[in-house]
Amino acid sequence: MKKKRPNVVLILNDDMGYSDIGCYGGEIDTPNLDRLAANGLRFSQFYNTARCSPSRASMLTGLHPHQTGVGILTYDSGPEGYAGNLNHRCVTIAQVLKRNGYKTYMSGKWHIASSLTQPTDAWPLQRGFDEFFGTIIGAGSFYDPSTLTRGNENIEHEARTNDAFFYTDAISDQAVAYIDRHQRDCADTPFFTYVAYTAPHRPLHAHAADIAKYKGRFDHGWDALRGERLRKLVEWGMLDPHWQMTPRDPAQPPWSDAGNKAWLTRCMEVYAAQVDRMDQGVGRIIAALDKSGQLDNTIVIFLSDNGGCAEDIPENVTVDELVNKLMIAKSHTRAGEPVHFGNDPGRMPGPENTYQSYGTAWANLSNAPFRLYKHWIHEGGISTPLIVHWPQGIVDAGAIRHTPGYLPDIMATVVDLTGAQYPDAWDGNAIAPLKGQSLAPAFDGDGGERAPMFWEHEGNAAVRIGRWKLVRNYPAAWELYDMEMDRTELHDLASAQAVRVADMARQYDAWAARCGVIPREKILALMQSQGVTRAFWEKS
Numbered sequence: 047m048k049k050k051r052p053n054v055v056l057i058l059n060d061d062m063g064y065s066d067i068g069c070y071g072g073e074i075d076t077p078n079l080d081r082l083a084a085n086g087l088r089f090s091q092f093y094n095t096a097r098c099s100p101s102r103a104s105m106l107t108g109l110h111p112h113q114t115g116v117g118i119l120t121y122d123s124g125p126e127g128y129a130g131n132l133n134h135r136c137v138t139i140a141q142v143l144k145r146n147g148y149k150t151y152m153s154g155k156w157h158i159a160s161s162l163t164q165p166t167d168a169w170p171l172q173r174g175f176d177e178f179f180g181t182i183i184g185a186g187s188f189y190d191p192s193t194l195t196r197g198n199e200n201i202e203h204e205a206r207t208n209d210a211f212f213y214t215d216a217i218s219d220q221a222v223a224y225i226d227r228h229q230r231d232c233a234d235t236p237f238f239t240y241v242a243y244t245a246p247h248r249p250l251h252a253h254a255a256d257i258a259k260y261k262g263r264f265d266h267g268w269d270a271l272r273g274e275r276l277r278k279l280v281e282w283g284m285l286d287p288h289w290q291m292t293p294r295d296p297a298q299p300p301w302s303d304a305g306n307k308a309w310l311t312r313c314m315e316v317y318a319a320q321v322d323r324m325d326q327g328v329g330r331i332i333a334a335l336d337k338s339g340q341l342d343n344t345i346v347i348f349l350s351d352n353g354g355c356a357e358d359i360p361e362n363v364t365v366d367e368l369v370n371k372l373m374i375a376k377s378h379t380r381a382g383e384p385v386h387f388g389n390d391p392g393r394m395p396g397p398e399n400t401y402q403s404y405g406t407a408w409a410n411l412s413n414a415p416f417r418l419y420k421h422w423i424h425e426g427g428i429s430t431p432l433i434v435h436w437p438q439g440i441v442d443a444g445a446i447r448h449t450p451g452y453l454p455d456i457m458a459t460v461v462d463l464t465g466a467q468y469p470d471a472w473d474g475n476a477i478a479p480l481k482g483q484s485l486a487p488a489f490d491g492d493g494g495e496r497a498p499m500f501w502e503h504e505g506n507a508a509v510r511i512g513r514w515k516l517v518r519n520y521p522a523a524w525e526l527y528d529m530e531m532d533r534t535e536l537h538d539l540a541s542a543q544a545v546r547v548a549d550m551a552r553q554y555d556a557w558a559a560r561c562g563v564i565p566r567e568k569i570l571a572l573m574q575s576q577g578v579t580r581a582f583w584e585k586s
């Protein structure tokens with residue numbers, strides 16, 4: 047008898063740093079993710095694409111973001127490669143698996159379609175999902191989310207009329223319901239479930255009980271805790287003992303000098319509560335898989351879409367723009383109280399009437415020990431946990447893998463392990479060749495060949511070839527790092543190795559031309575000429 051093909055549960059979260067969860071050195075209680083790691087694999091060098099939309103586009107299609115039409119974000123007037131809308135030269139994992147006999151489900155944030163309110167061919171049901179519950183937009187209230195949708199139908203009223211609604215829980219509930227119903231109705235058919243949490247993306251919204259649990263957990267402050275995380279990661283063999291801690295953002299005070307400590311710690315407590323709630327949901331999803339007897343033959347993959355975020359709630363846009371144009375906030379709570387935008391030490395974050403973010407210094411902690419944040423291609427912007435759990439396919443339970451990889455590898459891995467065919471054409475359109483490579487060989491051990499990896503986001507860019515990483519913080523010059531000696535990117539070797547820099551830059555330029563990357567100066571002018579302001583395409 048033919049062995050049943052594995053199910054795939056792909057869990058993505060939003061704006062979480064490399065070292066936040068327990069099994070990557072953080073203080074947050076994530077027993078369910080930790081258990082997946084203990085029975086599966088943790089990858090120490092997996093990379094995303096520095097921001098929500100491009101990461102999702104790349105992960106779901108196996109291509110680079112610019113090839114899919116989602117070069118930056120989801121605004122609808124950009125040029126080729128930046129239309130902000132999934133194009134027809136790519137297919138999603140859901141399309142590929144559905145054509146290969148899988149049932150396909152999605153619960154959570156989409157954020158790769160320019161139309162937020164009217165269904166288009168870039169919405170989930172038209173991109174291979176049999177079912178969809180979630181939001182089309184990239185951010186918003188956890189209590190009353192904009193663009194809440196089931197299938198192709200707006201269901202915002204379901205949250206608005208339900209005092210108990212909380213988006214993280216709703217995403218988990220729906221994922222569990224899919225698994226339960228699938229087991230009841232079509233247990234012999236393999237399935238793909240994409241669970242895209244918005245936690246811990248700002249605003250800092252969380253349940254009071256979850257926040258209370260973290261009281262005191264961060265009182266030692268960002269400096270001591272960064273050191274503690276690095277110490278743990280080195281002790282566990284995740285990071286190399288020779289890599290040094292990066293300096294914290296010099297614009298932020300040492301913890302000992304910081305004012306408003308009660309408010310500052312509360313910000314991090316709410317962030318932790320957001321992640322904690324997600325982990326509770328992961329626990330329920332795993333329990334549903336276990337109860338249905340599917341857990342052993344399900345590949346569960348967990349990762350984050352970009353590094354910890356140093357961007358605050360946009361201050362250069364009006365409340366009207368936040369609410370009506372960007373649609374990332376509501377002007378009133380469901381009970382009709384006014385809401386308060388922006389970070390205000392006089393007001394504790396967490397409840398529905400607040401829109402706050404945790405700030406640069408805590409983002410430094412999230413990304414410890416690495417440099418920079420979401421939006422940059424230095425390690426702090428693109429390093430993510432990657433946990434893979436698959437009892438039938440992974441023997442070396444609890445091990446760490448140092449094989450580098452990045453988002454296009456997810457499609458390649460899924461295609462490899464399910465036996466599905468990645469198409470060269472779809473509905474008469476040519477589909478770009480798959481850019482990733484399967485991670486499956488690394489399930490058995492490190493040491494395989496790794497093709498060069500490339501990134502570009504808003505002018506920030508990198509190429510990694512073997513141990514070498516060439517990286518640019520736009521508009522500054524290229525920097526060169528030896529990732530075996532210095533993964534925290536503290537010792538720039540560019541001037542000492544000009545020949546290597548020139549060679550890698552040439553390879554980067556060839557890749558950028560091949561994949562339709564438009565230089566930052568030019569894309570900015572093009573977007574502005576088409577009425578898309580910086581505030582719009584950089585700040586949400």
Ligand SMILES: [Ca+2]
Nearest residue numbers: 060061098351
């Ligand atoms: Ca994100």
